[in-house]
Amino acid sequence: MRDITHHSGQEPQTGTARRRKLVTSFKDDENGSLVIFAVIMILMILTMGGIGVDLMRSERDRATLQDTLDRAILAAADLDQDRAPETVVNDYFEAAGLESFLSNVSVSQGLNYKTFGAEAQSITTTAFMNMAGVDTLNATARGVAEERIANVEISMVLEISGSMQDGNKMAEMRTAATSFVNTVLSPENEDLVSVSLVPYSQHVNAGPKIYNELNVNHRHNYSHCIEMNDSAYDETELDLSVRRD
Structure with missing residues (x-):
C-alpha cells in the first residue's frame, strides 16, 4: 500500500467536504425560493x-x-x-x-x-x-x-301729539329715531332695507300716494290724514269703504 504523506502533519477531516457540499447544494437549490x-x-x-x-x-x-x-x-x-x-x-x-x-x-x-x-x-x-x-x-x-331676507320694509311710527311737548320727549324721540335709521340703513344693507316714517297725532298721515288710492271723503289739501271708523278694527282685513278723511 502506498503511503500518503500529509504535509501539515495532521489527519485529513473527512466531514469538511461533506459540509461544503451541503452549503453548495443549499445555495444552488431553488426549491421554495x-x-x-x-x-x-x-x-x-x-x-x-x-x-x-x-x-x-x-x-x-x-x-x-x-x-x-x-x-x-x-x-x-x-x-x-x-x-x-x-x-x-x-x-x-x-x-x-x-x-x-x-x-x-x-x-x-x-x-x-x-x-x-x-x-x-x-x-x-x-x-x-x-x-x-x-x-x-x-x-x-x-x-x-x-x-x-332681502328687501325688508320697516314702518316707523312716530307720535307727534301735544303730549310730546312735555319735557324732552320730542328731542329724545328724534335722537332715538335717528340712531335707529342710521343702524338699519348701514352700507352692508344698501338696497335691502327701506324705512317709512309714519307721524301721527290723532290721525295718521298716510301720504298722497296711498291717500289717492283710498275711498275717502277729501275735505282739504293741507294734509293726507285718515281717520278710521271703529268698525275697521273688528277685522284684520282693511275695508276701503270704512275709511274717511
Whole structure:
C-alpha cells in the first residue's frame, strides 16, 4: 500500500467536504425560493388592508360628525329660532353623543340676516396603524349656514301729539329715531332695507300716494290724514269703504 504523506502533519477531516457540499447544494437549490417573496407580499397586503380599514373608520366618524354639524348650524341660523345659536348647536351634539368634538362656533347677525358657523374634529383610534406609531386619526368637519331676507320694509311710527311737548320727549324721540335709521340703513344693507316714517297725532298721515288710492271723503289739501271708523278694527282685513278723511 502506498503511503500518503500529509504535509501539515495532521489527519485529513473527512466531514469538511461533506459540509461544503451541503452549503453548495443549499445555495444552488431553488426549491421554495418564492416562499419568502410570498410572505413579504402577504405582509404588505395585510398592512395596506389594515390602513384601509382605519381610514374607512375615520371617514365614517367624520361623515357622522359632518351630518350632525350641518343639521345643527341650519337650525341655529334660522331667523325664527328664538334660542341662542350656541345652545341649539350644543343640544344637537349632545343628542348625538359628540359634544366633546365641537371645537369652535361663530355667530354674525343683523336686522335681516343670521350667519352661523361651527367647526368640530373627530378622533378615531386606529386598530392597525398603531403598529406603525399612528395611534389616532383626526378629521375636521366645518360648515357655515346663513338665512337672509332681502328687501325688508320697516314702518316707523312716530307720535307727534301735544303730549310730546312735555319735557324732552320730542328731542329724545328724534335722537332715538335717528340712531335707529342710521343702524338699519348701514352700507352692508344698501338696497335691502327701506324705512317709512309714519307721524301721527290723532290721525295718521298716510301720504298722497296711498291717500289717492283710498275711498275717502277729501275735505282739504293741507294734509293726507285718515281717520278710521271703529268698525275697521273688528277685522284684520282693511275695508276701503270704512275709511274717511
